[in-house]
Amino acid sequence: MVEIGHYALVLAFALALVQSTLPLYGARTDDNRLMAVAGPVTIAGFLLIALSFAALVGAYLVSDFSVKNVWENSHSLKPLLFKFSGTWGNHEGSMLLWVLILSFFGALVALFGRNLPPSLRANVLSVQGWIGGAFLLFILVTSNPFARLNPAPIEGRDLNPILQDVGLAIHPPLLYLGYVGFSICFSFAVAALIDGRIDAAWARWVRPWTLAAWVFLTGGIAMGSYWAYYELGWGGWWFWDPVENASFMPWLAGTALLHSAIVMEKRAALKIWTILLAILTFSMSLLGTFLVRSGVLTSVHAFASDPDRGVFILAILIFFIGGSLALFALRAPTLSQGGLFHPISREGALVLNNLFLTTATATVLVGTLYPLVIEALTGDKISVGAPFFNMTFGPLMLPLLAAVPFGPLLAWKRGDILAAGQRLMTAFAIALGAVLVTYLFIDGAFVLASLGVGLAFWLMFGSLTDLVLKSGVGKANPRVALKRFTGLPRSVFGTAMAHFGLGMTVLGVVAVTAFETENIVTMKPGETLEVAGYNLRFEGLVPHQGPNYTEEQGRFALLDTSGSQISTVMSAKRFYTARRMPTTEAGIETLGFSQLYVSLGDAAPDGAIIVRVWWKPLITLIWLGTVVMMLGGSMSLLDRRLRVGAPTRKQRAVPSAEVPA
Amino acid sequence: MTRKQKRLTIIGGALLFLGLAVALVLTALQQEIVFFHSPSDLQANPVRAGERIRLGGLVEKGSIERGNDTKVSFAVTDTEHVIKVSYDGILPDLFREDQGVITEGTFVGDGTFVADTVLAKHDETYMPKEVADALKDKGVWQGTE
Numbered sequence: 051m052v053e054i055g056h057y058a059l060v061l062a063f064a065l066a067l068v069q070s071t072l073p074l075y076g077a078r079t080d081d082n083r084l085m086a087v088a089g090p091v092t093i094a095g096f097l098l099i100a101l102s103f104a105a106l107v108g109a110y111l112v113s114d115f116s117v118k119n120v121w122e123n124s125h126s127l128k129p130l131l132f133k134f135s136g137t138w139g140n141h142e143g144s145m146l147l148w149v150l151i152l153s154f155f156g157a158l159v160a161l162f163g164r165n166l167p168p169s170l171r172a173n174v175l176s177v178q179g180w181i182g183g184a185f186l187l188f189i190l191v192t193s194n195p196f197a198r199l200n201p202a203p204i205e206g207r208d209l210n211p212i213l214q215d216v217g218l219a220i221h222p223p224l225l226y227l228g229y230v231g232f233s234i235c236f237s238f239a240v241a242a243l244i245d246g247r248i249d250a251a252w253a254r255w256v257r258p259w260t261l262a263a264w265v266f267l268t269g270g271i272a273m274g275s276y277w278a279y280y281e282l283g284w285g286g287w288w289f290w291d292p293v294e295n296a297s298f299m300p301w302l303a304g305t306a307l308l309h310s311a312i313v314m315e316k317r318a319a320l321k322i323w324t325i326l327l328a329i330l331t332f333s334m335s336l337l338g339t340f341l342v343r344s345g346v347l348t349s350v351h352a353f354a355s356d357p358d359r360g361v362f363i364l365a366i367l368i369f370f371i372g373g374s375l376a377l378f379a380l381r382a383p384t385l386s387q388g389g390l391f392h393p394i395s396r397e398g399a400l401v402l403n404n405l406f407l408t409t410a411t412a413t414v415l416v417g418t419l420y421p422l423v424i425e426a427l428t429g430d431k432i433s434v435g436a437p438f439f440n441m442t443f444g445p446l447m448l449p450l451l452a453a454v455p456f457g458p459l460l461a462w463k464r465g466d467i468l469a470a471g472q473r474l475m476t477a478f479a480i481a482l483g484a485v486l487v488t489y490l491f492i493d494g495a496f497v498l499a500s501l502g503v504g505l506a507f508w509l510m511f512g513s514l515t516d517l518v519l520k521s522g523v524g525k526a527n528p529r530v531a532l533k534r535f536t537g538l539p540r541s542v543f544g545t546a547m548a549h550f551g552l553g554m555t556v557l558g559v560v561a562v563t564a565f566e567t568e569n570i571v572t573m574k575p576g577e578t579l580e581v582a583g584y585n586l587r588f589e590g591l592v593p594h595q596g597p598n599y600t601e602e603q604g605r606f607a608l609l610d611t612s613g614s615q616i617s618t619v620m621s622a623k624r625f626y627t628a629r630r631m632p633t634t635e636a637g638i639e640t641l642g643f644s645q646l647y648v649s650l651g652d653a654a655p656d657g658a659i660i661v662r663v664w665w666k667p668l669i670t671l672i673w674l675g676t677v678v679m680m681l682g683g684s685m686s687l688l689d690r691r692l693r694v695g696a697p698t699r700k701q702r703a704v705p706s707a708e709v710p711a
Numbered sequence: 712m713t714r715k716q717k718r719l720t721i722i723g724g725a726l727l728f729l730g731l732a733v734a735l736v737l738t739a740l741q742q743e744i745v746f747f748h749s750p751s752d753l754q755a756n757p758v759r760a761g762e763r764i765r766l767g768g769l770v771e772k773g774s775i776e777r778g779n780d781t782k783v784s785f786a787v788t789d790t791e792h793v794i795k796v797s798y799d800g801i802l803p804d805l806f807r808e809d810q811g812v813i814t815e816g817t818f819v820g821d822g823t824f825v826a827d828t829v830l831a832k833h834d835e836t837y838m839p840k841e842v843a844d845a846l847k848d849k850g851v852w853q854g855t856e
Contacts, residue, residue, distance in 0.1 A: 283804070393721055405725060409732045416736055420744070431747035431844075433765055433815075438743040442735050570800060572780045632804045651781065651801035660781050662801050 052117055055105025056196040059146075062098040062153070063186040065091050069156075069179030073172035077244075085172035089160040092175050095182065096150075096157035103137075103150045106195050110137045116202035119143065119195045125208035125628050127598040135219035136209040141343065141359070142195035144222060148339070149185045151223070151230045155259075156182065159234060166255065173241030174234075181233055184366045192359045208598065208628035217277030221270060225297060228267020229335040232304055234259040236332030239325045240374050243381040253315035253324065258687055260311055260328075264304045265683035271297050272676035283634035283649040285664045287562070287672060290439045295418040296338030299411050303331040306407035309400045317397055317462060319390075322382045323404070329378060333371040334411070340367050341418070392464040399457040399465075406450040413442040451505055451556060454549055455512020458542075459519070477515050481508035492565070499564035506560055509553030513546045544686030551678030558643075558671030567665045570651075574658045578609075581646060582665040585609040586619070591659065599626045601635070604650045604659060608639055616641075621648045621661075643668045745815060750792035760818045766794060766826070767813040775808065787814065787824075798826045805831040 069091045076084025106119070110133050115121040123140045124133060138147040156178040163171045189195070238256045242248040274297065279287045288294065307327040314324045344360025391397040417434045424432050455477060459470040485504035489497065518524070520542060521535035571579055575590040589605040601624040608616045621637030637648040644667045651660030747765040748758070758764055766787055774786035774793075784797040796814055806812060806829060816826035 393717070405728060409729065413732065413736050416740075420740060431765075432744045433747060434740075434744050438739045441739040441743060442732075445735060446732060570781050634804055649801065652777075654777075660801055 051105050052109050052114065052196050052198070055102040055109075056194070058098040058102040058105070059186065059190060059196075062095045062102065062149075063183060063190060065095040065098065066179050066183035066186055069095060070176050070183050071179075073179075074176040074244075077169040077172040077176075080169075082168065085168050088172045088175035088179075089163075092153070092156045092160040092178065095179075096153040099146075099150050099153045099186075103146055106143060106146060107134060107137050110134065113206065114202075115204070115206050116198055116200070117195075118197045118199045121199055121203050121206045123209050124206040125598055126205060127628075128209060128214070129597055131216065131219060132209060132214045135216075136213070138222050139209050139213040139218050142189070142193045145185065145189050145193050145343070146195055147222065148226055148230060149182060149189065151226045152178070152182050152185065152233055155231060155234050159237075169245060170238075170241055170252075173244050174237045177237035177240045178233065181237070181370065184369070188359075188362050188366065192362050205628075208626065211599070211624065211626040211629060211631050211633045212281060214598075214626075215277065215281055217273065217281065221273045221277055224266050224273055225270030228263050228265075228270050228304075229297070229300060229338065231259065231263025231266055232300060232307075232328075232332045232335050235263070235307065235328040236370075236374070239328035240377060242325060242385075243374075243377045246381055246384055248321055248325065248385055250315055250318050253311050256324075256328065257308075257311045257315060260304065260308050261683050261687050264301070264308055265680045265687070267297070267301050267304060268676050268680050268683065271301055272673050276673050280636055280638055283636045285568075285636070285647050285649065285662070285666070287669065290417070290436045292418050293342050295414050296341045299414050299418070300331055300334040300338060302407050302411040302414065303327060303334050306404045306411070307331050309403045309407075313397050313400050317391065319397055320401070321385055325382065325385070326378060327404070327408075329371075329374045330408075330411075333367075333374075334415075336363075336367050336370060340364060391462070394460065394467050395465040396457065396460045396462045399453070399460050402453060403450065403457065406446055410443055410446045410450075413446065414439065417442070448505070451509060451552070454509055454552070455515060458513075458516040458545055458549075473519055474512055474515055477508060477511035480511045481505070483507075496564065499560060502560035502564065503557065506553050506557035509556060510550050513549035513553065516542065517546045539689055541686045541689040544682045544684075544689065547682030547685060548679045549682075551675045551680075551682055553675070554671045554678055555673075555675030558668050558673075558675060561668035562666055562672070565667045569661075569663045571661055571663070572654065572658045573661050574656070579661075579663060581663055582644075582667075583611060584616070584641075584646065585611070585613070586646070586648070586663060588659070588661065589618075591653070594622070596624070598628060599624045601625065602650075602653075604637070604648075604661070606637065606648060608646065619646065619648050621650045623650050640670060643670045643674070645669050747813075749789045750787060750794045751789050753794065754792045758818065760820055763815070763817055765813055765815045766796070766824055767811070768794075770806065770808050770810050770812055772808045784823075787812065794824055795822075796824045796826050798829055800827075800829075802829055803831040 069088060072084050072091075073088035076082070076087065106117075108114075109117045109120050110124055111130070113120065113124055113126045113133065115124075119140060119142050123143075124136050128136065137143045156175060159171070159174060159178070163174070166174075235256050238252065238259070242252055271294075274294070275287050278289070279285070307324065310320050310324045310327055313320045340360065340363045343363055417438050420434050421432050424430055455474055456467065456470050459465075459473055460467070481504040484507040485500045488503040489500040517535070517538070520538055521531050523531045523535065525531075526534070567582065569579060569581065573579065573588040575588055578585050578587045580586075585608075587607040587609060589607055592603045592605060594601050594603050601622045603620050603622045606619040606621070608619055610616055617639060619637040619639045622635040624633045624635055625631070626633065634649055639646040639648075644665070647664040647666055649662045649664075651662060653659045745763050745765050746758075747767060750766070750768055753766070768787040768789045771786040771788045771793055774784075774795075776784050778784065781801065782797070782799050783802060784795060786793045786795050788794075796816075798814070798816075810831055813830045814824065814826035815828040815830075816824060819825050
């Protein structure tokens with residue numbers, strides 16, 4: 051079975067070569083038969099890679115330690131879920147998942163793209179073939195997951211305990227669906243450049259893919275953040291770590307792309323810029339893959355990795371980024387530009403959004419790569435940490451966040467900023483109220499923290515304003531308003547929800563940054579610690595035996611002020627026997643939107659133990675906000691205009707599309 | 712304004728914005744970066760007290776001393792020179808003797824390094840790259856690369 055997997059992978063590579071050449075040639079020579087090759091070949095390639103992936107998963111599930119990759123990363127006693135998710139908890143398996151998802155997206159285009167112009171479809175699938183081929187070659191040459199061991203060891207070396215968590219089952223697949231999803235936008239951009247033709251229909255095609263990839267990437271990043279938060283036991287939710295930045299840069303660029311594609315679709319403007327953004331976004335994904343997989347950067351997420359692989363990915367990176375940008379430089383001037391607009395208009399607002407987001411991406415890029423550059427130039431080793439990003443990224447984001455509610459209220463072509471301001475008066479009043487309440491009634495609230503809370507409320511209620519105005523709630527007869535409300539295009543809801551979710555995330559970030567409290571104390575059984583109006587009583591350490599680890603569980607009773615028990619919080623020190631590796635399992639109690647976070651330190655000889663207790667006010671809003679953003683994105687995706695395949699129906703009048711989105 | 716003037720204003724505004732962003736990045740890069748040093752580097756070129764640096768190396772065998780509550784002290788070595796580090800907080804799970812660590816903090820008057828951050832990695836076979844390079848320079852690297 052394992053050899054079948056390897057064989058299937060080689061076959062998939064051969065098919066990728068076919069996919070990357072014949073349809074492209076067919077499109078040049080206008081040969082319909084050659085162009086028609088693209089679809090079946092893409093789908094067959096996906097099936098082969100899926101077979102290969104299934105073979106590896108199978109080897110993990112039955113703990114076939116004759117496969118080197120399984121031996122290195124699995125253990126017969128590991129719970130079934132982790133045997134499964136452990137398939138991609140290592141370099142080789144992770145890359146296989148990467149190409150699986152890449153080919154999956156290719157297959158989706160092949161399946162749902164029947165109504166695309168044939169030459170565009172052939173070119174898009176060809177470019178997908180190039181990317182797939184390059185990464186398949188990378189796997190086959192440097193990272194074969196199917197290498198055998200002879201003789202086969204009896205027991206495996208187990209998966210890194212940090213990864214033995216349900217987070218591994220969710221985070222990488224989601225993240226890759228986002229990362230790799232942007233490859234479709236890239237392929238469309240390159241195909242358009244090859245064709246030398248681009249129109250609003252192109253944007254209508256690209257937008258759903260961007261939106262889908264963005265939704266997944268948002269989820270992947272948020273899941274990764276929450277996973278690191280509860281698993282690492284440091285209580286932090288974002289570290290500005292190079293590997294996090296690697297996923298954040300495509301997100302920022304992708305968010306910009308999402309917005310510029312709207313302008314292109316609606317107004318046929320910003321064509322060249324949108325193409326460039328599509329290329330840059332996927333370039334950021336490739337760069338991220340390179341940074342994570344090559345191990346060139348020191349990172350809290352760094353796992354042992356092989357520098358030779360880095361060179362290979364660097365070559366792929368240079369080929370695709372360099373190649374596509376060269377093609378862009380060559381072809382972009384021939385694309386027609388169109389759609390003039392006044393600076394104060396919906397288009398203008400979206401351009402502003404793009405200016406801020408791309409600049410923010412650039413600052414993150416500089417901070418992430420600067421240590422590499424300095425080391426290459428001077429040999430000095432430096433680290434660029436959170437202070438750098440807070441000082442650069444923060445000031446860039448604040449004006450953008452403040453401007454968000456205005457965008458949807460401005461008209462296309464020429465907007466009236468004063469009228470938009472007047473309509474936002476209610477939201478502004480609510481925000482001002484939030485500032486005052488925070489400043490006056492919350493202990494330790496500084497001016498900045500209060501303003502931050504105000505900004506969050508401004509974002510949330512400013513986003514809702516658009517819905518209220520468009521449906522006429524409060525002005526029209528309630529029944530009419532309700533009818534209008536339910537009749538609004540889904541993309542309008544999507545926008546409002548995504549912006550509202552952003553406000554929730556901002557509120558969580560501000561609350562945690564400004565009002566978090568931390569206690570590091572030594573506690574003996576029976577002792578009590580007061581945290582944020584609750585009492586935490588240490589009940590003692592209890593030994594416990596897990597399937598592939600032993601642990602000391604620290605039990606804490608959480609009492610309210612009257613002394614009655616709310617719940618038991620359990621935090622543990624685990625020891626994974628196969629790898630002889632200790633980990634800390636944090637005890638987390640969610641109270642409303644806030645959380646109490648308990649992490650154990652070392653035990654002292656006298657039975658006392660060091661305990662680190664955080665009060666994290668409103669922290670869950672950070673992730674709940676991203677969930678709302680994802681829902682908003684999905685809602686937009688369901689909009690009739692954007693539904694996959696919708697371009698054919700564009701001649702028919704769609705009544706709801708007349709309301710500006 | 713004519714259309715040309717309008718366009719120039721917009722481009723000018725965008726350039727001004729980008730200029731501000733670049734200035735911000737450059738200032739931040741001057742102020743907020745932290746240099747990495749090995750104990751031998753520091754022997755050769757001492758840094759002044761109060762300057763924030765990263766110090767990396769191996770935790771010297773037998774050097775870990777626990778003080779009151781959460782205070783702990785240990786020594787970081789690259790096998791040639793040793794620097795004493797004091798830290799108040801919870802050490803990472805993988806912190807132990809002979810393990811590569813990175814600490815971040817400042818020197819105080821008496822030559823002790825007061826760390827506010829101690830990083831050990833998630834993977835027991837992984838060595839922070841800076842530490843590995845520093846050990847290779849000293850010829851005491853025992854890894855396989």
